[in-house]
Amino acid sequence: RKEVEQDPGPFNVPEGATVAFNCTYSNSASQSFFWYRQDCRKEPKLLMSVYSSGNEDGRFTAQLNRASQYISLLIRDSKLSDSATYLCVVNFRGGKLIFGQGTELSVKP
């Protein structure tokens, strides 16, 4: 079993749609959780951290369920500019990040 698993997609959605990405992780001792965005094989960039209480940043909402070892990202009112690959990332300990394989999103006009 992979340490961090994501549905690779691709997710093809129309502009304005709501789309949800899911991620599971295997190590219950994981400490920190993130969603990164990656465009066209450029470097990954932090989209948002994920907290147990849930957090929201504009159209983006992230949730963490430690009991189920599950992380989610919800994007509301999708824009063309949201097209990218979204990486689920977990920090087990010592600053070393474990990456999911990424979920590709394509938002169409």
Added chain:
Amino acid sequence: NAGVTQTPKFQVLKTGQSMTLQCAQDMNHNSMYWYRQDPGMGLRLIYYSASEGTTDKGEVPNGYNVSRLNKREFSLRLESAAPSQTSVYFCAIPGQVDNEQFFGPGTRLTVL
């Protein structure tokens, strides 16, 4: 990417050739990391350095060596390149808030 620079941006090697990928940071962090990214496999940690003069293996260290001679620079060396090392290589430093990491622009390496 003012915090992390990587050189070169692109490189093509023949099997058996050697090269060094360079990474430099201007954020004065103790820790630095090298990752590789292959299609469908996310990023995997090759080596990391917790401080100047120290290095440790990550998930996929075979075929690579690293050097952290000073706080600012962390280099990754391929002594005898193989086609399996064709990949995109990213250097990273710690972020500012939650144990996240900040990535350099990457080096795209092709080994023929």
